[in-house]
Amino acid sequence: MLLAAPVFAAAAELKLDWTGGGTDRNPGVWTIQLTGVEAEARGSYTVDGGPPRTFGPGVADVAVPATLGVHRIEVTGPAGLSLADTRTIVDDDPTPPDLTIEYAGKGTRLEPGVWMITLFDPESPQATGTYRVNDGPIHPLAPGTTVVAVPYFPGTYTITVTATNNDRDSSNDEDVVTRTDTREVK
Ligand SMILES: [Ca+2]
Numbered sequence: 001m002l003l004a005a006p007v008f009a010a011a012a013e014l015k016l017d018w019t020g021g022g023t024d025r026n027p028g029v030w031t032i033q034l035t036g037v038e039a040e041a042r043g044s045y046t047v048d049g050g051p052p053r054t055f056g057p058g059v060a061d062v063a064v065p066a067t068l069g070v071h072r073i074e075v076t077g078p079a080g081l082s083l084a085d086t087r088t089i090v091d092d093d094p095t096p097p098d099l100t101i102e103y104a105g106k107g108t109r110l111e112p113g114v115w116m117i118t119l120f121d122p123e124s125p126q127a128t129g130t131y132r133v134n135d136g137p138i139h140p141l142a143p144g145t146t147v148v149a150v151p152y153f154p155g156t157y158t159i160t161v162t163a164t165n166n167d168r169d170s171s172n173d174e175d176v177v178t179r180t181d182t183r184e185v186k
């Protein structure tokens, strides 16, 4: 008795993976992988209930939407295969930089003093700022500590410091903080 020739038909397989940061800065990518099917086999996927899109054998990358909130992909392959995945996208930096102004001095013409501005944002190292004294020129400010001399002429001086996390993945994403300090020099 002859045995029937073995059939080496590969099993159809559908995979769905995700890599990324899960943030609006780096929402990530879903990877659909379809193997073990005929070259003309097709599947389809939808993102957030949108229009279905077709994919074939091999690998297909699908960008996760960068908008905040929950995003879901639903994948349907041939042979009744189906998979789904849900990701929640959060803001990579929901806070303005830490910004402080410290003063050291005596408020006299001999020792008008200095302002020490410290700008730091743990989530956004690219944070920047500006400062100005009264209505004077606006100076750029980098992360770290910056020392600004108080003018030595008698008068009242206000330093205004504004800092941003430069987080602009969407409208209303940026976070800005402003601080002031006023000193009198006699
Ligand atoms: Ca952001």
Ligand SMILES: [Ca+2]
Residues within 6 Å of the ligand: 093, 094, 095, 096, 097, 121, 122, 123, 124, 165
């Ligand atoms: Ca921040």
